[in-house]
Amino acid sequence: MAETPQTPQAPRAPGAAPRSVGATxxxxxxxxxxxxxxxxxxDNVSMDIRAGETVVFVGPSGCGKSTTLKMINRLIEPTGGRIRIGGEDVxxxxxxxxRRTIGYAIQASGLFPHMTVAQNIALVPRMLRWPAARVRARVEEMLDLVGLDPGEFHGRYPRQLSGGQQQRVGVARALAADPPVLLMDEPFGAVDPITRDHLQDELIRLQRDLHKTIVFVTHDFDEAIKIGDxxxxxxxxxxxxxxxTPEAILTNPADDFVSGFVGAGAALxxxxxxxxxxxEITDYPTVTVDDPLQHIFNRLRSGGTNEILLLDKQGRPYKWLRRGxxxxxxxxxxxxxxxxxxxxxxxxxxxxxxxAVLTDNTGRVAVTGRRGAYEGVVDVETLMNSVHELLEADRLEAREAQHELEEQRAAQTHAEQEGFGGFGGEAKA
Incomplete structure (x- = not known):
């Protein structure tokens, strides 16, 4: 029997448990x-995925992307071929x-309904016979990592969670045993668009901290662009x-099939x-729901803007307050x-x-950090300037590509003429 593939270890603080990073x-x-x-x-798929990168499989329904993913952890057994993880043939x-060395997250979270959040997250560490104290600490760590308050969510059941919260717990469970590889099969496909955006952001943040190797399946090309290396x-x-890379596919699709996935509006x-x-993320005048009304009045009167941002008790954006x-x-x-x-x-x-700016219709959007805490705002002028810069860069790239093509055609025409002339001269001689 083959040995479990060796897991690289990330740097850690003195006394802390080792943390794995991604594997090839x-x-x-x-x-x-x-x-x-x-x-x-x-059919005969060969691919090399680098350690610590996020690779997204995207394609039409029924093309085999989920089947390929599930063969990596052998939920579906391959008929032929080889799978190597960290150099080990598995x-x-x-x-x-x-499977106990590979994290796995699916659509609709796949949580066990009769288990609490803590029990779901602890499932694989307990199978691996981690000491009870280590399991408890890991559950707390994972809940905090995915932005859920351990004290609030530890004892809840899946039915007591929103769809987005369930998906966060599903990711926490997949990461609980600290696997080097995380497989994700359309994990955000069953939630509303706003929640999906926030879950994607959370995954990007986690990956920036953890450096796992992530293989992600989606049918949504915009999602693939957003999260994929x-x-x-x-x-x-x-x-x-x-x-x-996403940029290479957007700017140079290989053929009409890929262009069909890119669709219209590649620049956007x-x-x-x-x-x-x-x-640029700028600060903005804020008050909290605990502030006295007179203080809020004074901030509105003395502020350089016509409105102020009201934060809730946890420091999260709550309301835009205007004068009057x-x-x-x-x-x-x-x-x-x-x-x-x-x-x-x-x-x-x-x-x-x-x-978000267009949805809120305020000309700006609040930027938040861990657990939704306010960090600043981005306004529509900053966003539109960025849009214009991207469009101008695309126009410049298109002009350069057209100029290069014209030079190649001119060089080819010149070569053909030279060749014809030389042949004619020899014949005449």
């Missing part, structure tokens, strides 16, 4: 053929042992149409390549102002931020 994944001629089928479901090792665009039977899709943290709101609401915060409908994190894309 090599797929060599991976094939799946079901009995009675004329053609294989997955094709014939005990599949149960293999590289994207594998798959045809039928998981044939690879293009495997490259590039907004998914730039993060809120890459543009408190007077019209007879001095009551309960009826004053406009609720903040959406926020973005520093890991959100400029497209997310632009959509």
């Amino acid at each position: 994944i090599e797929l060599e001629g991976l094939t799946k053929r079901y009995p009675g089928s004329t053609l294989p479901a997955v 094709t014939h090792m005990d599949p149960v042992r293999l 590289r994207i594998a665009v798959l045809r039928e039977r998981s044939h690879i149409a293009q495997f490259d 899709k590039r907004l998914n390549l730039t993060r809120v943290r890459d543009v 709101d408190l007077m019209r609401a007879k001095g009551s915060l309960a009826r004053a102002g406009t609720l903040v409908h959406d926020t973005v994190t520093r890991d959100a894309t400029l497209r997310d931020a632009l959509e």
